[in-house]
Amino acid sequence: MSNPKKSVRRSDAPPTWVLATGVLLMLVAFAACGVLSWSHIQETPVAGCGGGAELGGSAAQVSGSGCDRAKESVWSTLPIIGWPTAHIGMAWFAALAQCWTVGRGRLVGPARILGLLGGLGSLFLIGVMLAEGYLCRWCAIAHGANLAFLALALVKGGRKGPHIPAVLLGMSLTFGGLTFLLILAELFLSPKIEDVVPESEFKVRPQATDVQSIDPRNVGSLGLVRSTPLQGRWRLGPENAPIRLVMFTDPQCPDCKRVHGELEAILAERDDISVEVKFFLFCKDCNERAAQQNLNLHPNACWGATVSELAGEYGGPEAFHKMLGWLFSVDGKFTSPQALQPGFAKAGVAGYANDILGAIGNGVLPPDKKSVLEADAREGVDLGLFYTPMAFLNGQEVKDVLRPGALGRAIRTLSATDPQPSASAGDFPSTALGRLVSDWQEGPRPQLRPDLAAITFGVANATPAVVIGDMAEDGFRRDVPKLLQAADAGQIRLQIRLLPTNQAVNPASGFPQLQKWSWGGQAAIRIGQLRQDGDVEGAKQLFRELLSSVNPPASLQRFVQTRPDLLGREESSVLAEVSNTHNQWAALKRFGVRGLPVLVLDGRLATRTQIKMSDGTPADGLSEILKIMGGS
The missing domain is CATH 1.20.1440 (de novo design (two linked rop proteins))
Structure with missing residues (x-):
């Protein structure tokens, strides 16, 4: 059945x-x-x-x-x-x-x-x-x-x-x-810091405990360390503390929210830390750099920061920090005066709610608060800030603060050195230029495979420098002439690995297809053809001419007219070399590389070589790095 x-x-x-x-x-x-x-x-x-x-x-x-x-x-x-x-x-x-x-x-x-x-x-x-x-x-x-x-x-x-x-x-x-x-x-x-930077390489950036010995009358001449101390606002903790934290933050920044939570847990366990805050807000309303680049990633951030500042004015540092903490809990977003009431209650300034709302109720940031936030943003730019949060312990940046738990580890490491109590007025951070240099000195050391398609300049026993990039791209044309000059002076041995962004030559390219960079693909082909023919010096000469030309596409066209034999030739072997170079570039993504040009100087990856300061002048990290390489 x-x-x-x-x-x-x-x-x-x-x-x-x-x-x-x-x-x-x-x-x-x-x-x-x-x-x-x-x-x-x-x-x-x-x-x-x-x-x-x-x-x-x-x-x-x-x-x-x-x-x-x-x-x-x-x-x-x-x-x-x-x-x-x-x-x-x-x-x-x-x-x-x-x-x-x-x-x-x-x-x-x-x-x-x-x-x-x-x-x-x-x-x-x-x-x-x-x-x-x-x-x-x-x-x-x-x-x-x-x-x-x-x-x-x-x-x-x-x-x-x-x-x-x-x-x-x-x-x-x-x-x-x-x-x-x-x-x-x-x-x-997961990669540990030892995977990309040997411990022996941590030798350049001054230790946090060394900062107090720097004479502020002399550090300005170095250009790498700021001549004025880094101080924030709304201090929690003792004025003279062994561990002094200054944090640039943004109430709409997810990473800032996470790090703020880590900090609250740390403060609940320790009483030897002072905390001061500044703002760097990705909002056009109070950040001139964001306005220049039309970046408005956090459109409510200026208003949230202003509310925190006003809470601090009425209730003191503790009210400021509680209001900021509440803003993080709602991702920095509020759409009406009523939505702020829980924050006022948490900060203990509910009695001043009408005054605070009156200051922002006309839809215009209070001029004094806007001025303070704009000054914070300019200071952040001049410190080399390009993400938030940015944390400084005793004047020295915690560069891996975005990694979960990194702030706590940095505080424990600093505490183990038994630092003496002091005020933040004695903490002098690196300038943006100093940050560019220390980023390189502390940076990863990728093992680049040999590239037979590269062209090389300089003497054989000089300090090595490798560039991967498109010679039509702006950063390449900014940095490579300096490197070429150093190679000609015998200071470095420069190896150029051309990687066009033009998808007609490099189909794997995920870069923007800008018309003004399109000639870089043809340049790579012609230089590659000359090199494959054994005319290495001719390839180098063409590279130099195109690099120095004010009108490279026209210069390339004139060259092709003198060598019509190159036009009818098979280009597949050069395209295969380009593909190989692209694969080398892609292998560097594990070190955070996403763009061009890529500079590996004396074996270390230089992720950034120039920063535009708040006054519009450039901080030229490459020139400073070349000075160090020349003296090594």
């Missing part, structure tokens, strides 16, 4: 193609999350998302790709613990695939409800992308595959399945097991 329950379950089983399609969709979602997870683990830009190019010239400073923006958003990690959403996605899609497979094309029992909740999560995160105006390709693939899977499960999948407890147990074990593997990956595969 047949078992009616088994009969029902067999008849409810969907066709094999439904089972296979569901598994395939989960594998696609799993793989997409895997790309994002690997980026989190390796702390590198997201691969395969396009864009994300940063060009060193003044013509373009392009922001990261949509995937990088998603990775940096407040929704990319769980609050407090900082566990990446992509890791959760990997474990979830693996568990869902396991449930679907064992259930033979069915989401059984509570798994069906969990699947629907996961679908709502995908819809929410898609809405976040639309609201914030970016497209993360891998996120879209993962969410799209998830929603397609749910549609398949609801329309074609079965509802009854065998052994529901066993299926759910397997699902839980899969989720937990993969999460455990991701924890191990975070512990053992």
Whole structure:
């Protein structure tokens, strides 16, 4: 006699193609999350998302790709613990695939409800992308595959399945097991500072405890250390403290919010720290640099900072910090006077709410507050700030403050040196120029593979310098003449590896396709042809002529007219060399490289060589680095 329950379950089983399609969709979602997870683990830009190019010239400073923006958003990690959403996605899609497979094309029992909740999560995160105006390709693939899977499960999948407890147990074990593997990956595969900078290389930037010995009458002549101390506002803690923290922050900045939470936990455990605050706000209303570049990433930031300043005026430093903490809790956003009332209550200034609201109620920032915030922004620019938060301990920047827990580690390291109590008036930070130099001196040491397509200038035993870039791009044309001059003087041995941004020559290029840079591709081809013909000196001469020309496209055209034989030749071998150089550039992404040109000077990566100061003058880090290389 047949078992009616088994009969029902067999008849409810969907066709094999439904089972296979569901598994395939989960594998696609799993793989997409895997790309994002690997980026989190390796702390590198997201691969395969396009864009994300940063060009060193003044013509373009392009922001990261949509995937990088998603990775940096407040929704990319769980609050407090900082566990990446992509890791959760990997474990979830693996568990869902396991449930679907064992259930033979069915989401059984509570798994069906969990699947629907996961679908709502995908819809929410898609809405976040639309609201914030970016497209993360891998996120879209993962969410799209998830929603397609749910549609398949609801329309074609079965509802009854065998052994529901066993299926759910397997699902839980899969989720937990993969999460455990991701924890191990975070512990053992995430790059440590020793991976990119040997400990012996930390020898240039002065220790925090050495700062007090610097004579402020002399440091200005060095150009690398500021002649005025770094002091913030609204000090918490003793005026004379062994550990003195000055923080540039932004109430709408997700990383600032996370670091603020870390700081609150630190202050709850220690009483030997003084904390002072300044603002660097990515808002056009009170940041001249943001207005010049038309950046309004945090449109409410100036207003939030102003409210904090006013709370401090009425309630003192503690009220300022509590108001700032409340603003972080709402991501710096408020749309009406009523929305600020909880913040006023937390800061203890509810009695002054009408005064504070009256100061901002006309829709114009109070002139005195705007002036203070603009001065903060100018100071941040002149310190080399290009992200927030920016933290200084006893005058020295905590450069890895964006890494979770880095601020606490830096404070413990400094505390172990037994620093003496002092005021922030004795703390002298590096200038923007000093930061450029120390970034290079403390930077990673990538192992570049040999490039037979490179052209080399200078004597064989000189200090090595390598440039990867497009000779039509602005940053290349700014930096390489200085390097070429140093090579001609015997100071360095300069190796040029041409990497055109023009997709007609470099199909893998994800850089902006600007017309004024298009000639760089043809230049790379002609120089490559000369070198392949054995005319290395001719290749170098053409390179020099194009680099110094005020009209390089015309100069290149005149050269081609004198060598018409080059036009009809096969170019595939040169294009293969370009592809090889592009692969070398792509390998540097693990060190945070996203743009051109790439400079590796004396084995160290120089991520930035010039900063435009608040007064419009450049801080020329490359010239300073060349002085150091010449003396080494």
